[in-house]
Amino acid sequence: MLKKISLFGTAAAILCAASNSAYADKLQDVLDRGYLLAGSGSTNAPWHFKDENNDLVGFDIDMLRLIAKGLFDDPTKVEFVNQSGDARIPNLATDKVDVTCQFMTVTAGRAQQVEFTVPYYREGVGLMLMADGEYADYDDLKKAGSDITVSVLQNVYAEEMVHTALPDAQVDQYESVDLMYQALNSGRASATATDQSSLSWFIAQNPNRYKDAGYGWNPQTYSCAVKPGDQRWLNFVNSVLREAMTGVEFNTYSASYKKWFGAELTPPTIGFPVEFK
Template sequence: MTFIKTLAVATVMTAAAGSAMAQEASKLQEVLDRGYLVLGTGSTNPPWHFMDSDNTLKGFDVDMGRLVAKALFGDPDKIQYVQQSGDARIPNLVTDKVDLSCQFMTVTAERAQQIEFTIPYYREGVGLLLMANGDYADYDALKAAGDDVTVAVLQNVYAEEMVHAALPEAEVDQYDSVDLMYQALNSGRAEAAATDQSALRWFMVQNPGRYEDAGYAWNPQSYSCGVKPGDQRWLNFVNTVLHEGMTGVEFPFYAESFKTWFGEELAVPKIGFPVEYK
């Protein structure tokens, strides 16, 4: 055998060995060998993650973890939960305390320097909650009313700027708790409440017939799960699970969760040419 052929064979064998070692070292194989997924999430923010009356952890983030566990083991309940604060989401990933974090984590370039983000599983935004049968039927009516409209919003440094991005002339009343914000709407001190679309939908699910969505959303941001950087096989696997939950064989699981927490029936993905490539 010539030197060149020998070198070529050695290179192929080295590459194959490296691939096998990478496969064995992947978080995917580690989780499969362990027999359950360790999921980092919260426990205090419905509809994303909260303890129900039976002291069971539930919510849309929790369901995304259950979807991954189902793909791994055929059983969505093969999960060990690590209830973590928001500032522990990244440290717990990089120190291997959790395999996966799903905790309404907004994708930002700064965070992407520290962890790997999965594909988004939800697109968040700000919306306007109205009283059903109130003085204003929708966003267009609110905008046309100008400064006759008062919008209640949770207090923060950007609150007024955020509201005026949608309703430039509206009066803005800030409150230091979500409960007080909703009380202002209920009592008529405000004609609308500006809040996350997910919170708005959840509030409507909990109070059927009492409230309406004004039909306008702004300030978009993506929610993704996170994994420790440097393990492409594990990231690819979780991405595949989430993608097929939203578009493929696990769509019924994803759609049922979406309906439960946000009160919305999702249209079945169109058959034929994949819509994500149009």
């Protein structure tokens, strides 16, 4: 009889340990630690980069500070882990970071390895023009056909990408962003094709020199990511991001959006929730 009780107690202990393991609670772990471990980069304006004071800034950084604020009512309670693009998923898998916000494009393949949050930005390709240049907008560029040249960052898909929007344009590929912009400045290119976020940031820094042609294509969704298996933590991060875009932190989100992309956002309509329209 005593032996049976002992075995029962051992089995119960094993089940209890397994249960505790199965119900790991990242949210509580982060709260107990007292700060957020946040994965991001440091070299890509306007997403994550060092400013003139050597402080880490950018739209991704603002999103991570919002998560820290949601956790501790203090956006400074975050430790940033500088990581390369190919470390974003491994660092989540090995718990080196609690969350990654690093202009991460949502794909079906990646969704098998991480849990993506609700989107916080939609990327795409845009066309930048000289403010006082020959062409007023996208329609002018398209009408010009093969008379125009578009500068673009060198890539195996660059020519195909440009021709999706401007089928007859000449395409010049450059090894760096600086050379791509120099082609536009010198008149060797009629327009520059680049990420819409980079275009918006560059125009915001040079408002009287450049303009947006007003056409975007090749949409990509940017979301933060967390390690799979902890629904409570995913729900929490989703709540922070959703309310940043539609609720109590909208003023913070919209101020960040204007700072980095130069655009005013329309406040969410009061009444029926916009996300269900």
